[in-house]
Amino acid sequence: MRVAGFGFRTTTSARALHEALMRAGGPAGLTGLATAEAKAGAGALQSLATALNLPILAMSPADLARQTVLTHSPRVHTLYGTGSVAEAAALAAAGPGARLLAPRAQSQDGTATAAIAERTAP
Numbered sequence: 001m002r003v004a005g006f007g008f009r010t011t012t013s014a015r016a017l018h019e020a021l022m023r024a025g026g027p028a029g030l031t032g033l034a035t036a037e038a039k040a041g042a043g044a045l046q047s048l049a050t051a052l053n054l055p056i057l058a059m060s061p062a063d064l065a066r067q068t069v070l071t072h073s074p075r076v077h078t079l080y081g082t083g084s085v086a087e088a089a090a091l092a093a094a095g096p097g098a099r100l101l102a103p104r105a106q107s108q109d110g111t112a113t114a115a116i117a118e119r120t121a122p
Helices: 014-024 043-052 061-065 074-080 085-094
Strands: 002-008 032-036 056-059 112-118
Touching: 002 014, 002 043, 002 085, 014 043, 014 112, 032 043, 032 085, 043 056, 056 085, 061 074, 061 085, 074 085, 085 112
Parallel strands: 002 032, 032 056
Antiparallel strands: 002 112
């Protein structure tokens, strides 16, 4: 299972989300797109999910807080209980034993981040 997690500002665009995804490794083999519950209904993410024909997986604050992430933003930690929404969402959605392929990647405009997590065990 391979899941892309996203963190983003409310002003982000589907283009910025796509750019962050491409910088994180691209959509090949993805089974879903994950983010915080509070962000799951965002139009930009909905547009990207439709374009890629992938479901959006909404992660609870508790799911996000339980993950060990590589990137640590104090601002994001205050808001979401994790250092990186993108990394935590990807790990939580991929399930127990998942690992990040790399730290989160950011769109050029700085409004979106993406990280890909993979779990090989069932």
